[in-house]
Amino acid sequence: xxxxxxxxxxxxxxxxxxxxxxxxxxxxxxxxxxxxxxxxxxxxxxxxxxxxxxxxxxxxxxxxxxxxxxxxxxxxxxxxxxxxxxxxxxxxxxxxxxxxxxxxxxxxxxxxxxxxxxxxxxxxxxxxxxxxxxxxxxxxxxxxxxxxxxxxxxxxxxxxxxxxxxxxxxxxxxxxxxxxxxxxxxxxxxxxxxxxxxxxxxxxxxxxxxxxxxxxxxxxxxxxxxxxxxxxxxxxxxxxxxxxxxxxxxxxxxxxxxxxxxxxxxxxxxxxxxxxxxxxxxxxxxxxxxxxxxxxxxxxxxxxxxxxxxxxxxxxxxxxxxxxxxxxxxxxxxxxxxxxxxxxxxxxxxxxxxxxxxxxxxxxxxxxxxxxxxxxxxxxxxxxxxxxxxxxxxxxxxxxxxxxxxxxxxxxxxxxxxxxxxxxxxxxxxxxxxxxxxxxxxxxxxxxxxxxxxxxxxxxxxxxxxxxxxxxxxxxxxxxxxxxxxxxxxxxxxxxxxxxx
Amino acid sequence: xxxxxxxxxxxxxxxxxxxxxxxxxxxxxxxxxxxxxxxxxxxxxxxxxxxxxxxxxxxxxxxxxxxxxxxxxxxxxxxxxxxxxxxxxxxxxxxxxxxxxxxxxxxxxxxxxxxxxxx
Numbered sequence: 001x002x003x004x005x006x007x008x009x010x011x012x013x014x015x016x017x018x019x020x021x022x023x024x025x026x027x028x029x030x031x032x033x034x035x036x037x038x039x040x041x042x043x044x045x046x047x048x049x050x051x052x053x054x055x056x057x058x059x060x061x062x063x064x065x066x067x068x069x070x071x072x073x074x075x076x077x078x079x080x081x082x083x084x085x086x087x088x089x090x091x092x093x094x095x096x097x098x099x100x101x102x103x104x105x106x107x108x109x110x111x112x113x114x115x116x117x118x119x120x121x122x123x124x125x126x127x128x129x130x131x132x133x134x135x136x137x138x139x140x141x142x143x144x145x146x147x148x149x150x151x152x153x154x155x156x157x158x159x160x161x162x163x164x165x166x167x168x169x170x171x172x173x174x175x176x177x178x179x180x181x182x183x184x185x186x187x188x189x190x191x192x193x194x195x196x197x198x199x200x201x202x203x204x205x206x207x208x209x210x211x212x213x214x215x216x217x218x219x220x221x222x223x224x225x226x227x228x229x230x231x232x233x234x235x236x237x238x239x240x241x242x243x244x245x246x247x248x249x250x251x252x253x254x255x256x257x258x259x260x261x262x263x264x265x266x267x268x269x270x271x272x273x274x275x276x277x278x279x280x281x282x283x284x285x286x287x288x289x290x291x292x293x294x295x296x297x298x299x300x301x302x303x304x305x306x307x308x309x310x311x312x313x314x315x316x317x318x319x320x321x322x323x324x325x326x327x328x329x330x331x332x333x334x335x336x337x338x339x340x341x342x343x344x345x346x347x348x349x350x351x352x353x354x355x356x357x358x359x360x361x362x363x364x365x366x367x368x369x370x371x372x373x374x375x376x377x378x379x380x381x382x383x384x385x386x387x388x389x390x391x392x393x394x395x396x397x398x399x400x401x402x403x404x405x406x407x408x409x410x411x412x413x414x415x416x417x418x419x420x421x422x423x424x425x426x427x428x429x430x431x432x433x434x435x436x437x438x439x440x441x442x443x444x445x446x447x448x449x450x451x452x453x454x455x456x457x458x459x460x461x462x463x464x465x466x467x468x469x470x471x472x473x474x475x476x477x478x479x480x481x482x483x484x485x486x487x488x489x490x491x492x493x494x495x496x497x498x499x500x501x
Numbered sequence: 502x503x504x505x506x507x508x509x510x511x512x513x514x515x516x517x518x519x520x521x522x523x524x525x526x527x528x529x530x531x532x533x534x535x536x537x538x539x540x541x542x543x544x545x546x547x548x549x550x551x552x553x554x555x556x557x558x559x560x561x562x563x564x565x566x567x568x569x570x571x572x573x574x575x576x577x578x579x580x581x582x583x584x585x586x587x588x589x590x591x592x593x594x595x596x597x598x599x600x601x602x603x604x605x606x607x608x609x610x611x612x613x614x615x616x617x618x619x620x
Binding site for chain 2: 153156161164168170179181183
């Protein structure tokens with residue numbers, strides 16, 4: 001029993017409330033927002049340290065014993081995800097200071113931002129499928145408003161697509177939760193794992209597994225459910241895009257990993273085979289989609305889809321090494337992808353456009369920024385010694401060990417195409433001479449304030465640190481994977497040794 | 502009773518999916534609402550229908566006497582209804598704003614985000 005687990009949810013909630021009260025005092029609200037994000041980072045680091053040294057932490061609300069009460073569970077995977085939320089949350093909170101306009105701030109941007117973080121942390125920490133649904137909805141409501149806030153035409157159009165697909169996913173998720181409760185009589189994930197290991201309703205479980213795969217697959221933008229992502233992620237302000245890109249789809253991936261290592265492991269030849277096929281197709285469609293795009297954020301949006309495939313590939317292999325690869329890849333990807341979007345925002349500010357045709361010559365005017373861009377870009381493509389290389393290497397090794405030749409070949413091929421896209425961004429935005437017509441560059445500015453550059457540098461430093469210190473980080477990922485491969489640890493931590501009954 | 506509800510749920514799903522696949526934004530929102538209702542009724546029905554009885558331990562008793570309904574699905578449905586209400590209210594405002602901005606109800610003409618210039 002540890003009340004520490006609830007802090008990553010309470011801190012953003014408290015911050016959001018204080019932000020609400022300081023709505024009329026802009027400077028104070030901005031300070032509160034950053035301080036709250038910094039506190040979240042500190043709390044999440046503390047949680048990971050505690051989980052790492054003392055094992056899985058469980059909090060039972062009101063001391064009601066599981067599976068009857070509300071439980072919050074932090075195993076290594078959840079704690080790692082919460083720490084990543086903390087890192088991204090702080091970086092984007094600082095970045096927002098320099099990039100979100102006053103009108104959006106006046107309409108509650110900071111409050112919504114922290115509600116979003118609360119939903120994300122809640123989804124990672126809950127030990128209960130229905131609370132996972134509730135956390136999803138908290139997160140979605142905040143993201144809906146953040147996406148549409150400002151009311152530009154593209155935002156509203158993107159918003160309609162995003163809202164529709166996510167509501168559809170929620171409806172499927174809710175139906176699956178209902179049927180699961182009907183056959184198992186519980187929604188506590190540890191209790192479900194125990195019930196699943198006893199083999200209840202063997203003919204219904206595969207159906208439910210597919211329903212959950214669809215529901216979480218839509219959230220994670222898995223093939224063939226990814227269409228909403230490249231249609232909406234490039235429309236809101238950059239800071240919002242960045243936090244969506246870094247965190248939201250990863251909540252879907254987390255939910256997939258949780259459900260398909262804990263509950264639906266009985267028929268893994270079917271379910272995980274399906275996941276593996278979806279992973280391969282996700283990688284290919286994402287990267288090919290990106291190759292066809294000529295807009296900075298749209299290229300990056302398609303790459304989110306492609307990278308989701310890698311994370312899910314490790315889950316599909318379902319070997320300890322594969323899962324470790326997935327966890328490592330999640331750690332690497334959240335930081336890198338957020339950073340690429342943040343750089344994209346600076347590029348837009350400097351060049352006055354998102355479109356690669358209108359950009360150029362930034363290497364001449366901002367050589368330092370251009371070099372910083374290379375860190376996340378090369379890491380995404382998997383160039384050693386950056387973090388992406390190790391993530392891909394572990395996944396490829398796991399693929400070869402599991403003799404999944406097809407998906408491994410796809411993973412290798414896709415990383416080459418990723419390099420092509422990153423080179424395209426570099427060439428078009430930084431290397432080629434600036435376009436001479438100057439019409440689009442009217443609103444361009446020459447300076448990069450520290451609130452924008454600071455988060456980019458910080459995240460780049462994290463990427464380099466994860467790359468150079470890959471040994472300890474990989475150790476952590478393998479320990480998380482070991483916990484995932486042995487659901488009995490999770491069950492014992494939540495229900496007590498041997499289960500309740 | 503279960504059979505009747507099963508048919509109602511099936512009809513709601515069918516109607517919801519049909520509306521979601523139309524091109525009109527208004528029908529889209531109605532379709533999503535129907536899908537939400539279908540999911541709620543599904544939870545309610547799958548949880549088991551029991552007529553009469555309340556899941557409250559009577560005075561002087563140690564435990565519940567059957568027949569009693571399971572209160573958990575009802576609590577789940579209640580939560581889901583509240584969430585669904587909030588989400589649908591937001592969705593309605595969103596399509597109103599989208600309609601004001603784009604001047605159309607046709608989902609197929611929302612091409613701005615695909616890189617096409619606004620008409």
